[in-house]
Amino acid sequence: MSKDIxxxxxxxxxxxxxxxxxISCGRHSTAGAVTQRxxxxxxxxxxxxxxxxxxxxxxxxxxxxxxxxxxxxxxSSGRExxxxxxxTDLREREVVFGGEKKLRAALDELIAEHKPAGAFIYSxxxxxxxxxxxxAVCKAASTRHGIPVxxxxxxxxxxxxxxxxxxxxxxxxxxxxxxxTSTVPAGAINILGDFNLAGELWTIKSYYQVMGVPIISTIxxxxxxxxxxxxxxxxxxxxxxSGSMIHLARDMERRFGIPYIQVxxxxxxxxxxxxYAVAEKLVNTDAMQRxxxxxxxxxxxxxxxxxxxxxxxxGRTVALYTGGAFKALSLVRxxxxxxxxxxxxxxxxxxxQDYQELQRLCDPDTVIVDDITTHELGRFLARGGVxxxxxxxxxxxxxxxxxxxxxxxxxxxxxxxAGFDGMLTFAEEVFxxxxxxxxxxxxxxxxxx
Amino acid sequence: xxxxxxASIETPHSSNATRNACRLCAPLGAVWAYRGIANCVPLLHxxxxxxxxxxxxxxxxxxEPVDVAASNFSEQTAIHGGAERLATSLHNLAAQYNPSVIGxxxxxxxxxxxxxxxxxxxxTLGRWKGDGPPPATITASTxxxxxxxxxxxxxAVRAIVEQLGGDxxxxxxxxxxxxxxxxxxxxxxxxxSVRAYHCEPITVPDPSEAFDGGAWADLETLTAGGTEVRxxxxxxxxxxxxxxxxxxxxxxxxxxxxERYNTPSVTLPLPVGLTACDQWHSALETFSGTSMPRAIEAxxxxxxDAYRDGHKYVAGRRAALYGETELILPLARLLWEIGMVxxxxxxxxxxKGLRRELDSLAPAGxxxxxxxxxxxxxxxxxxxxxxxxxxxxxxxxxxxxAQARHLPQVRIGFPVHxxxxxxxxxxxxxxxxxxxxERIANACIERAQDGNSxxxxxx
Numbered sequence: 001m002s003k004d005i006x007x008x009x010x011x012x013x014x015x016x017x018x019x020x021x022x023i024s025c026g027r028h029s030t031a032g033a034v035t036q037r038x039x040x041x042x043x044x045x046x047x048x049x050x051x052x053x054x055x056x057x058x059x060x061x062x063x064x065x066x067x068x069x070x071x072x073x074x075x076s077s078g079r080e081x082x083x084x085x086x087x088t089d090l091r092e093r094e095v096v097f098g099g100e101k102k103l104r105a106a107l108d109e110l111i112a113e114h115k116p117a118g119a120f121i122y123s124x125x126x127x128x129x130x131x132x133x134x135x136a137v138c139k140a141a142s143t144r145h146g147i148p149v150x151x152x153x154x155x156x157x158x159x160x161x162x163x164x165x166x167x168x169x170x171x172x173x174x175x176x177x178x179x180x181t182s183t184v185p186a187g188a189i190n191i192l193g194d195f196n197l198a199g200e201l202w203t204i205k206s207y208y209q210v211m212g213v214p215i216i217s218t219i220x221x222x223x224x225x226x227x228x229x230x231x232x233x234x235x236x237x238x239x240x241x242s243g244s245m246i247h248l249a250r251d252m253e254r255r256f257g258i259p260y261i262q263v264x265x266x267x268x269x270x271x272x273x274x275x276y277a278v279a280e281k282l283v284n285t286d287a288m289q290r291x292x293x294x295x296x297x298x299x300x301x302x303x304x305x306x307x308x309x310x311x312x313x314x315g316r317t318v319a320l321y322t323g324g325a326f327k328a329l330s331l332v333r334x335x336x337x338x339x340x341x342x343x344x345x346x347x348x349x350x351x352x353q354d355y356q357e358l359q360r361l362c363d364p365d366t367v368i369v370d371d372i373t374t375h376e377l378g379r380f381l382a383r384g385g386v387x388x389x390x391x392x393x394x395x396x397x398x399x400x401x402x403x404x405x406x407x408x409x410x411x412x413x414x415x416x417x418a419g420f421d422g423m424l425t426f427a428e429e430v431f432x433x434x435x436x437x438x439x440x441x442x443x444x445x446x447x448x449x
Numbered sequence: 450x451x452x453x454x455x456a457s458i459e460t461p462h463s464s465n466a467t468r469n470a471c472r473l474c475a476p477l478g479a480v481w482a483y484r485g486i487a488n489c490v491p492l493l494h495x496x497x498x499x500x501x502x503x504x505x506x507x508x509x510x511x512x513e514p515v516d517v518a519a520s521n522f523s524e525q526t527a528i529h530g531g532a533e534r535l536a537t538s539l540h541n542l543a544a545q546y547n548p549s550v551i552g553x554x555x556x557x558x559x560x561x562x563x564x565x566x567x568x569x570x571x572x573t574l575g576r577w578k579g580d581g582p583p584p585a586t587i588t589a590s591t592x593x594x595x596x597x598x599x600x601x602x603x604x605a606v607r608a609i610v611e612q613l614g615g616d617x618x619x620x621x622x623x624x625x626x627x628x629x630x631x632x633x634x635x636x637x638x639x640x641x642s643v644r645a646y647h648c649e650p651i652t653v654p655d656p657s658e659a660f661d662g663g664a665w666a667d668l669e670t671l672t673a674g675g676t677e678v679r680x681x682x683x684x685x686x687x688x689x690x691x692x693x694x695x696x697x698x699x700x701x702x703x704x705x706x707x708e709r710y711n712t713p714s715v716t717l718p719l720p721v722g723l724t725a726c727d728q729w730h731s732a733l734e735t736f737s738g739t740s741m742p743r744a745i746e747a748x749x750x751x752x753x754d755a756y757r758d759g760h761k762y763v764a765g766r767r768a769a770l771y772g773e774t775e776l777i778l779p780l781a782r783l784l785w786e787i788g789m790v791x792x793x794x795x796x797x798x799x800x801k802g803l804r805r806e807l808d809s810l811a812p813a814g815x816x817x818x819x820x821x822x823x824x825x826x827x828x829x830x831x832x833x834x835x836x837x838x839x840x841x842x843x844x845x846x847x848x849x850x851a852q853a854r855h856l857p858q859v860r861i862g863f864p865v866h867x868x869x870x871x872x873x874x875x876x877x878x879x880x881x882x883x884x885x886x887e888r889i890a891n892a893c894i895e896r897a898q899d900g901n902s903x904x905x906x907x908x
Contacts, residue, residue, distance in 0.1 A: 008541055028523050029497050032538030032545075034516045039498025061557050061593040062467060062797075063474025067502035069846075070469075089467035091594050095561055106466035125496055125558040126594060129527060156496035157522035157558060374516050375545045375670060382668035394505050397514045401665045443666045 005379040008033065014371060019364035023355040025371070028160060034374040036321065036394060037348045039156030041124050042068070043164020046411060047244050048152065048171065049082055050074035050195045051223045053117040055110055057086040059103050059134060060124030064156075065089070072411045073197045077222055081116055090126055100132050107141040107149065117225035118148040120171060128155030148225065150174055161323075162243065162349045169247035172219060172228060176252060179229025187282050188214040190234045192249055193241030194265070196221030197411055200418035204265055207275055207419065210294050211287040219245065232256040236281050238263055238274070243324035243349045264326055265418040266426075267334030268299060298420035306338075309427045314339030316434060319381060320390040321372055322347045322409065325354030331390060331409065332361050338427055340388070344380055346372045374398065388434055403443070405433035456811030457794070457804050460832065462823040469826035471771055471846070472797025474593035475601030476554050477503045480517050481630055482605035483552030483587065485654025487675035490516060490548045492538055494531060494566060495556025497521045510864040510871045511633075511660040514672070518542055522558055531564055536573040539586075543579045546671055549678055550585045550613075554605060560592035585678060587612050597798050598863075599773035602630050603697060609653060610702040613678055616685020616710045623680075624736055625690040625712070626652045627702045628877075629719065629775035630863060633661035635877040639720070642730070642878055645745055646737035651680045651687060653702065661872035685710030689736030691729070693719040696774060696802025721779035721876045721885070722786045723752055729878070748879040755883050759890040760788055766893055767792035767836075771821075771829055771843040774803040776862045779876065780842055781818075782810050787886060792838050795821035795829045826850065840892055857892035861885065 007015050011033070013024040029035045041060075045068050048056065052074075058065035069085025076082065088094075088102050103121070111119065119141075123134045134151045142149040152171045154164055189208065194201045201221035208215055216234050217227035237249045237260035249260035261281055263274035272295045279288035318340050322328045325347045332342045345358055346369030359368055367380065377395065380386075381402050389399040392410035399406040407430050409417065417426045476493050480503050483491040493499045500519035507515040520531055520538040535553075542551055555566050566588045577583040589608035591601040606627060624643050628636060636657040643650035658674020684690075690712050692703035700708075707714040713736065720729035726749070730741055741749075767790045770777045774796055781791035796803055800822030807820065819836055821828050830850055841851045844862040851858035865871035875881035898905050 006545065008545065010541075029519075029521050030537075030541065031520050031534040032492065032518050032541030033521075034500070034504075034518050035497065036501065037497055038501040039496045042498050042501070057466065061474060062470050062472060062597070063477070063499070063502065063593045065467065066470040066473050067506060070849075085469050087467045087470060089470070090557075095557075095594055102465065106464075109465045110468075125522075125527075125556075126561060129558060129561045155527070156498045157527045158524050160497075373545075374514070378514075378668050378670060394501070394508050397508060397512050400512075401514060401662075402668065403664065443664055 005376055007376055008373075011373070015367070015369045015376070017364065018359045018362040018366040018368055022352070023359070023368050023370050025350050025352060025355055026162065027371070029371055035371050036374070036392065037161050037371060039161065040159050040164040040167060041122060041154040041156045043161035043244075044152050044154040044168040044171070045122060045164070046072065047165055047168035048120050048220060050220045051120070051225065051228070052076035052082045053079045053224050055081055055086060055114060055116045055119040056084075056122070057088065057106060057110065057119060058122045058124060059088045059099065059127045059132070060090055060122070061126055062087055062089045064124045072195065073414055074195050074221060075199045078224070081114060086110055095126070095130055098130060098132055099127060100137050103132065103134065103137050104141065107137070108144070111141070111145045111147070116147065118150065118175070120150050120152050122152045122154050124154065125156045128158065148175060148178070160349070165244040165349070166247045169245065169251065172248050173251045175225065175228045176248070177229070177232045177255065179226055181230050181233030184216055184230060184233030185214045187235050187284060188216045188233065189236045189238050189278060189282075190216055190231045191218045191221070192237050192239040192260075193245035194218065194221045194418070195411065198414055198416040200265070200416045200422065203416060203419040203422065207294060208278070211275065211279065211290045213278060213282065213284070213287050219248070232258065234258055236261065236278065238278055240264055240326070241324050242326050243351075262326070264330040265422070266327060266330035267337060267423055268420065269333055269337065270330045271419050271423070302420055302424040305424055306427055309431050310338050313427070313431060313434065316340045316387040317343045317385055318388045318390060319344035319386045321369075321377065321395065322391070323349060325350035325358065327409065329354070329358060329361060332358070334423065334426065338430070342366055343386060344369065346370060388430060403439055405430075405436065405439065407433060454817065456808045456815060457818045457820045459800060459804055459820045459822055460828070462825070463828055463831070467825045469846075470797060471795060471825050471829065472597035472773070473506065474598060475591035475596050475604065476556055476593060477506060478598040478600065478602030478630065479552070479554035479589050479591045479605035480507065480515070481598075481656065482602050482609065482654045483554070484515065484659045485656035485675050486550050486552065486587075486609065487677045488549035488671050489552050489675065490518065490542055490546045490671060491552045491554065492518045492520065492542060493554055493556055494520045494535055494559040494564060495522055496558060499556050506864055509866045512872070513660055513662055527558065527562060530562065531559060532569050532572075535569050539570070539573050539583075540579050543581070543584055547581075548584050548671060550587060552605065553586060553588045554591045554601070555589070556591070557593045560590065566590065585613065597773065599630065599775055599798065600697065603695065603699065606654060606702050607699065607705065609681065610684070610705055613681040614684055614706060614709070615682040616712070617683045618686070620686055620688050622647065622737070623649045623651050623687045624733070625684045625687045625703070625706070626650055627690070627692040628652065629693060629695065630773070631719070631877060632872055632874050633657035634873045634875045635881055638875060638878040638881050642733060642745070645742045646733045646739045648688065648733070648737045651684055652676060653681060653684070685712050687712055689732070690714035691732055692716045693775070694778060694806065696806050718782060719775070719779040720878050721882055722783040723749070723756070723879070723882065724786060725779065725782060726879050726882060745879065752879045752883045752886070755886060756787055759886065762890045762893045764788045765790065766839045769793040769795065769829065769833055769838045769841045769843075771795040771841070771847060772862045774798060776843070777803060778806055780861075781807055783882065783885070785810065785812050785815065789889075790816050791818055792816070792836055793819045793821065793829065793832045795824045795832065797824060799823060840889070842889070857896050859888050859892050
């Protein structure tokens with residue numbers, strides 16, 4: 001396999017087949033490779049981004065802030081401070097003399113101007129190497145203004161995107177446990193790892209409402225600082241996107257004895273399994289009955305249309321590349337329920353266990369890749385035999401250039417793809433691209449389509 | 450009584466922080482320039498995120514694959530230096546892409562830890578372990594703590610001509626062009642004009658194909674097009690060099706080459722608007738020794754005709770312009786030319802040069818305009834509230850300001866993420882100006898029509 005797709009020597013063990021040997025992962029990306037990953041800063045920024053009543057201030061040069069201003073489709077039911085891009089915009093002067101003074105002034109001004117419930121200060125590469133004591137500036141600002149001002153130590157070079165997730169969880173952990181839980185009802189949950197893209201969190205919340213399961217905080221979709229502070233009052237953490245949030249769930253288990261379960265809301269099977277698992281874990285038979293009823297109703301509502309689409313999509317092949325591994329696993333299952341076959345699956349941030357599970361789940365000849373390079377992806381797609389590519393916007397033009405349909409399952413999308421309705425939207429979106437007549441038009445004149 | 454006054458007033462940035470930035474970082478501009486060199490792959494000496502964020506931005510705008518590699522600093526690299534990772538990167542890129550050129554640009558991280566990029570690249574090439582000969586390289590210093598995407602672009606273009614430029618005996622019928630970050634469609638217009646005078650354009654850089662390519666029959670790892678290294682190596686013998694007004698303090702590429710090879714060179718306003726296009730075509734006439742072809746005369750006549758047809762729809766309308774100086778300047782000039790007012794000119798960079806140029810361009814008796822220096826989109830927001838405008842002209846990132854006020858927005862520049870066709874937005878030359886003029890006029894008409902139940906069969 002490696003021969004026709006020209007994989008760099010250093011990366012040979014990061015690519016394999018489902019029935020092959022273990023996939024090496026969790027490594028720093030190869031120097032000179034064009035991979036889809038960003039950096040530590042990116043990992044922390046995307047996780048904390050949807051906290052809507054906090055200021056998000058990038059302590060670094062302008063680029064890091066500009067590229068992450070208003071980028072996710074994370075909706076808010078309240079304030080929208082998260083959609084603003086603040087930066088200390090470090091210049092040569094600060095590189096020489098330090099940026100603490102500028103950060104202090106920026107904090108005072110922005111807090112007075114926006115009256116946030118809290119602030120996250122992201123230290124980027126530059127802040128990391130000029131040696132600013134960001135912790136001290138944050139601590140002093142916190143005392144001055146009476147709100148949590150939380151340093152996020154995220155120099156881009158200090159690991160990978162996964163490190164960034166951990167850094168974000170560390171920042172969140174400083175909030176959890178600082179609020180009053182006296183009014184929290186028994187048997188309440190936290191929803192971890194849903195970012196309310198296109199309002200998906202609201203769909204999921206509606207399921208738990210039907211089940212009668214109270215929710216304390218949602219981390220971090222449509223999140224509020226004060227809800228996160230009370231999150232330790234929960235009886236259970238329900239973790240989606242486990243790559244980004246498992247660290248916080250484990251921390252809360254250790255510190256507060258709160259158990260957690262890992263779930264996914266992509267596809268029927270996984271969504272239903274999530275709701276059942278929550279009811280079971282809470283030992284709430286009433287919730288279980290309601291969940292079963294809800295699943296019956298919701299499935300019945302969308303099944304006729306899904307059956308129609310399945311007939312049209314069955315037998316098509318898919319290559320998918322996601323940020324986290326859990327989504328990749330869910331997508332393989334969801335696609336299978338549409339009669340579609342996954343021929344390549346990979347992700348940016350998978351761990352050993354994730355890849356083992358992916359290898360178990362996929363067909364034996366499915367290609368499994370960690371941290372794929374654009375070069376490899378292009379070669380895989382160009383070999384033929386792929387009808388649909390599922391990934392992020394960065395990869396989209398590559399698919400289209402090669403005449404392959406595309407579905408965006410990344411954090412910038414505008415359609416909710418979670419839950420039961422989301423499964424139908426997903427199938428419709430896949431169908432809208434796969435069935436387009438544009439793929440049949442000849443690439444060169446005179447050629448038969 | 451005549452009171453001496455400046456044509457513009459400068460409002461400085463009003464905050465200790467940058468709030469919704471109106472500029473991007475320098476390495477992005479370098480990547481843009483490098484993608485305009487044939488068979489060139491860009492490499493950023495810095496973190497993985499730098500490459501990925503920049504790719505994301507360029508891909509979203511152009512809807513084209515844009516491969517950008519990073520040497521991908523780790524904690525160890527940040528402490529001990531990136532020599533080894535840079536060497537590995539150059540070898541790995543050569544092995545994967547087989548490029549003619551690798552364009553290397555630094556980042557804030559590399560510059561701050563004091564990496565000597567030209568030395569490290571030279572040393573790697575001297576100890577080359579790859580299968581074939583090493584590719585040519587270009588190195589540019591583009592820390593993001595200094596300047597913006599436009600200054601990064603200029604630094605890379607300067608590096609390209611300084612490091613790859615050369616000449617050969619005699620003069621030929623080639624004209625060197627050094628455009629700012631304009632759309633692929635504009636690059637094609639400029640090149641077509643040169644050809645109309647029976648000369649061959651050498652556009653440095655020319656990403657018109659890389660950023661606006663067709664559907665592929667087969668995989669293209671390095672997309673087609675771009676300026677050939679051999680053409681840059683002979684650019685000193687061109688019959689003329691044309692650069693465009695750039696109020697930055699550093700020397701322009703046409704000046705560098707003129708100094709080195711004595712090549713005839715001229716610096717013109719970017720040909721947006723009738724008078725600027727006239728200057729451009731006069732220069733082409735001079736360099737080529739050919740007079741303006743009839744087809745272009747006809748384009749010019751159509752533009753003037755359209756101006757006359759549409760002048761009342763745009764008369765006195767006030768627009769906010771924002772973005773880099775190289776975009777604001779030609780747009781302001783155009784607006785004044787057609788009887789509009791560039792009421793607010795907001796740049797994320799230092800506005801000294803911009804103001805100087807605007808003051809010299811402003812027509813006599815023109816309304817004083819506001820120049821926002823080092824500004825962000827919250828400054829622009831406040832500026833629009835304070836001074837009032839009828840429309841916004843610029844890239845997508847101000848859409849929220851237009852949306853909140855139900856103002857029309859004419860999208861142009863970079864980035865245009867939220868519409869199709871960013872690569873085909875035109876403003877250059879007579880025909881490109883005509884397109885932009887009609888978009889602006891139609892935005893005015895549409896706004897009037899939307900608020901009016903009377904028929905618009907005749908206007």
